[in-house]
Amino acid sequence: MRKLGLLLAVGLLCLSLAACGQSGESSSGDTADQAEQSQLPEMNETEEVQDEAPDAAEPTEPEPDxxxxxxxxxxxxxxEAVTAFAQKIQSVTAEQDLEGLADLIAYPVYVGFPEGGESVTSKEEFVALGAERIFTQELLQEIQDADLESLSPSMAGFSLSASGKPNIVFGVAEGTLAVLGINY
Incomplete structure (x- = not known):
């Protein structure tokens, strides 16, 4: 913590000195930048963190899973990952578990109902659509009969369906697999 305070003080001092050393005319901003850089000690970002133990009062960033x-x-x-995720979708669909399906979705998600598509922006909004509207007999049958071994990637993702439509499209969203759309 002391090193961080010292580094901040040195930085402020350098900025103050650089500002005082400039004349009223600014012929080039590069000379001020060069003066600041030459006065600051070079420090690797990891050196500062490695020398100090984390303080118990300070929150730490969660480690990636x-x-x-x-x-x-x-x-x-x-x-294997594609098949495992498709199995999760099959499972929550077979159980007509609206909350479970909502947890697999990356929001906003497009839901293409026959009467017109909707962009759903949150889990709460999705659940409010209702299980009877989401889990139609046609969708349940298509997802149940889908061949998990024949799923192939496209720019849009993976289409989980036996014959094409209705379907649930899933793919990579922020680095992980998620449901990206439902079409009827």
């Missing part, structure tokens, strides 16, 4: 891999895009997801 090492169990959940982060994916760059739909084409970087391995077959």
């Amino acid at each position: 090492s169990q959940t891999p982060l994916y760059e895009d739909n084409f970087s997801v391995d077959t």
Whole structure:
């Protein structure tokens, strides 16, 4: 903590000196920048953190979940992960578990009802649509009969369906798999 305070004080002092050393005319902003850089000690960002133990009163950042891999895009997801996620969708759909399906969604999500599509921006909004509206007999049958071994990536994601429509589209959202759309 003392090093951080000292570093801040040195930085403020350098800025003050650089501002005082400038004349009223500014011929070039580069000379002020060069003066600041030459007066500041070079310090690696990790040096500051490594020398100090975290203070118990200060909150620490949560560590990323090492169990959940982060994916760059739909084409970087391995077959096992795609199949496992599709099985989760099949499970919550078969149980008509609206909350469970809502937990698998990346919001906002497009829900393409036959009477017109809707963009749903939150879990609460999705749950408010109601299980009877989401879990139609056609959707339940298509998801149940879907061949999990034939799922292939596209730019839009993976389409989980036996014949094409209705379907649930899932893919990579912020590095993890999530439901991206439901179409009827």
